[in-house]
Structures are given as structure tokens and as C-alpha cells.
Amino acid sequence: MNKTEKLIDLDKRHHLHPSSPVKDNFNQGPMVLLERGEGIYLYDVDGKRYIDGLASLWNVNIGHGRKEIAEVAKAQMEKLAFSHSFNRFSHESAVLLAEKIASLAPGDLNAVQFTSGGSESNDTAFKLVRHYFKLKGEPDRFKIIARYRAYHGISMGATSATGIPIFRQMGGPLASGFIHAAAPHCYRCESCQSDCSGACAVQSIKDLIEKEDPKTIAAIILEPIQGAGGVIVPPPGYIKQVREICDQHGILMIADEVITGFGRTGRWFGMEHEGVAPDLMTFAKGVTSGYIPLGGVVISERIHQEIIELSNQNQVLPHGYTYSAHPTACSVALRNLDIISDEKLVENAEAMGQVLKQGLAELAKEFEIVGNVMSRGLIASLEFVQDRATKKAFPATVRMANQVFDKAMSKGLITRAITIDNTDIVALCPPLIITREQIGEILEILRETLKEVEASL
Ligand SMILES: Cc1ncc(COP(=O)(O)O)c(C=O)c1O
Numbered sequence: 001m002n003k004t005e006k007l008i009d010l011d012k013r014h015h016l017h018p019s020s021p022v023k024d025n026f027n028q029g030p031m032v033l034l035e036r037g038e039g040i041y042l043y044d045v046d047g048k049r050y051i052d053g054l055a056s057l058w059n060v061n062i063g064h065g066r067k068e069i070a071e072v073a074k075a076q077m078e079k080l081a082f083s084h085s086f087n088r089f090s091h092e093s094a095v096l097l098a099e100k101i102a103s104l105a106p107g108d109l110n111a112v113q114f115t116s117g118g119s120e121s122n123d124t125a126f127k128l129v130r131h132y133f134k135l136k137g138e139p140d141r142f143k144i145i146a147r148y149r150a151y152h153g154i155s156m157g158a159t160s161a162t163g164i165p166i167f168r169q170m171g172g173p174l175a176s177g178f179i180h181a182a183a184p185h186c187y188r189c190e191s192c193q194s195d196c197s198g199a200c201a202v203q204s205i206k207d208l209i210e211k212e213d214p215k216t217i218a219a220i221i222l223e224p225i226q227g228a229g230g231v232i233v234p235p236p237g238y239i240k241q242v243r244e245i246c247d248q249h250g251i252l253m254i255a256d257e258v259i260t261g262f263g264r265t266g267r268w269f270g271m272e273h274e275g276v277a278p279d280l281m282t283f284a285k286g287v288t289s290g291y292i293p294l295g296g297v298v299i300s301e302r303i304h305q306e307i308i309e310l311s312n313q314n315q316v317l318p319h320g321y322t323y324s325a326h327p328t329a330c331s332v333a334l335r336n337l338d339i340i341s342d343e344k345l346v347e348n349a350e351a352m353g354q355v356l357k358q359g360l361a362e363l364a365k366e367f368e369i370v371g372n373v374m375s376r377g378l379i380a381s382l383e384f385v386q387d388r389a390t391k392k393a394f395p396a397t398v399r400m401a402n403q404v405f406d407k408a409m410s411k412g413l414i415t416r417a418i419t420i421d422n423t424d425i426v427a428l429c430p431p432l433i434i435t436r437e438q439i440g441e442i443l444e445i446l447r448e449t450l451k452e453v454e455a456s457l
Helices: 003-014 067-079 092-104 118-135 156-161 165-169 199-212 238-249 270-274 301-310 327-342 345-366 400-410 436-455
Strands: 034-038 041-044 049-052 109-115 143-147 178-181 217-222 252-256 280-283 295-300 370-376 379-384 416-420 423-428
Touching (some): 092 295, 109 301, 118 295, 118 301, 156 165, 295 301, 327 345, 345 370, 345 379
Parallel strands (some): 143 217
Antiparallel strands (some): 280 295, 379 423, 416 423
């Protein structure tokens, strides 16, 4: 066995891959052993080059191989490798990062509690809102409304909020008090099966609140764009209407900006597209561009002050992780955010997002199997259909999303195949440093891929 074969063999025997097929991890093709990354490209151990069309897992915003990030991490580790931030302890990179995030975040979001990822951040947000309402003397306000096809992570609270059935089926019974409303499809509503511009999805939230009793609802959590659920970009006005519903009933709004934060959509945060400020915002992924795990929750100044005022003198906030505000992670995040600002990557996401949108629209014209395209900034999806007029999906046996993924992969483009609700979707979410020419490369590979797939039908 050569080294690669040996690694693959050891991987099969000892490595339980996250969210992956169990019987044979590689039944859709050979294992990809990646060795290095540079810019938007990844290279495997055989030297094959791939365009990282999903910024790895929607997170490598500044691209791969940034030496300056490694230098910052090294310097921080040499100086202060670790300090927790419980009680009276703190350290410079935690303070500066909290201040930086507060300055970037919309509205009066102002105080940050750090975590190590998106799931932990959402669990933290759920516990914070329940704690807040208990302090306010409203212990019955504990229910969290999420949406169908939402993905909020895999810890117990985050899974309970997630609205994708396959994740909910594992590990139940789930946490209580999580309920789900419809997802806002732009062009084909789940309820009315037509383009209702999100009216049914808004109504579904209103109906759920009435059914459950408004005084029992603590928060509504929503991704500004539902990522893992198939890149669902909500119709204009939808998020504003959800904000109005929250205000009407004293319900808190939690924005899950784990994918959409830090420039992904052409704004620092996805909520800004509608000028909406949530009461809490969770983040992870892009805050460090994946160079090191970090996440967090930002809460509004109003909630922050109320929690302080309503707490007794010796009351603690009994929630925090060993690695909340890990010094190396905070230093990396600070450098990463500087890179996003200095290199104008939010602006680039907006400009290149337009190029991508246009290119995908052209592909949709060329290929009958493309039933719908959704995008905002540098996050996009193509939905594949057997019949464009009726939007009839391919039978599950065709595995269209996987076919497109596999063919694109063999041509050197990594995407993400999503099959949900009998719908085949391929998602794109490239690093924010991408150029016009590189988007051209992605589109060319997709064109060749779709030609071959259509020809084989
Ligand atoms: C919107 C959203 N929220 C939360 C999470 C969970 O984040 P993590 O995998 O870091 O726990 C994800 C992960 O993809 C996500 O996309």
C-alpha cells in the first residue's frame, strides 16, 4: 500500500465522518484526501486542483492559504495560549473582538458571548432568551418558532430548531418547546404551490402564534437565507414582516447568520438587505473563515441591560463553554475581519454576486433541467426538475443533485448536493475573494457538466 492507500484504509476503519453515508462513505466516488489550499483552490494528495465552490462548508470567506492568519495564531499561542473568560478573567483579543463585532452588527446588537461554532451559538441563544423571560417574570414564554427546512446545527437545542426531517429523526426525543412554521419559497410556496411572494409563509407564522398563544412564544429564529435547506432566498419584505410580527407580540427575533454573516450576501450581515435588526444574532463560520473554530451570540443593548438590571447581586449567567473566547480563535477572527474590510470583500461579494447571478440565469436558459435559480451575493443554488413547466421533480432513483455534484467534481469543481422534499439542488458559495474570471471557470464547468447530464437522460 502506498501512503495514500494506507490513509484511506485507516480512514475507513477509524474515522466516523460527520453527516455522511454510513455503509460506504465513498459510494459516490473515491475519497478526496485534500492536502493544501490556496485562494479559491484546493489540491488533493495527487496534485489534482479543485475550485472550492462551497468555501469548504460555507465558511472559508477569505480563501485558503493565508500566511498572515497562521502568523497571528502562532504569535497568540506563544504569548497566551489559553485563558478562559469566566468571572473576572478576560484577555485583549476577546475584548477587541467583542467590540469589533458589536460595531459591525446591525441595530443595537452590542454584547457578545463566544462559543466554538454555530450549533453552540444557537443553543446559547435559546437558553439566553428563556433565561431573559424568566428574569422578566414570564416563565411560560419559552417556545421557539423555527421554520421548515431551517438548519440550525446538530446539538440538541439546535437540532430541535432545525426543520430538515433527516436531522430531526436522529437522537430524539428532541428538546421540547420548538415548533415550526413554513419556509418562504420565492416562486413555489409549500402551502399554495404558486408564487405568493411569501404571503403563505408569513401567515403560517401568524397562525402558529395564535394556535400556541402569543404569550408562550419567546423567539423566532431565522436564517436570512436558508442555506442547508437549499439556499432559499426569501421574497422581498418577508423578513420585515416577521420583524413586525415579533414586535406586535413581544417576541424576540434571533437571526442565525452562521452562513450569511461577514460578507457572504454582499452585506456584512444578511438581515441588512431588509434593514432589519434582530434582538439576538448568532454567528460562526465566516468570523474566522474556518481557520479555527469560533462562534458566538450578540445580544441587543436593551436585552443586555435588562438582564443586568433584573439579576440579583450574586446571580450568575450559568452558561459558557471552556473555549468561549479562546484567545487564538479571537486573534484569528480579528485578523480575518481586518482582511474582509481591507480587501473590500463585502463589496466584492456584492459585485461578483451579480456576475454569478447573471451567469446562472444564462445556464437556466440553456438547460431545460434547471427549474429555478436562487442567489444573493455569493451564495446560490440551482434546482433541477424533470419538467420545467410543472416543476415536476426527478424520481429519487435518478439522484440528479448527486449526478451534477459528481460530474462537476470530476471536472475540478466542488459544489454541494442537497436533496430535500423530493427536490434536487446544487449549491454554490465560493470564497469572497473570487474574481470575475474565476466565476467564469465555475460557470464553464457547470455548463459542461449540465451538457453531459442532459445528454445522458
Ligand atoms: C445557518 C446555520 N446555523 C448553524 C449551523 C451549525 O453550525 P456548526 O456546524 O458550526 O455547529 C450551520 C452549519 O452549517 C448553519 O448553516
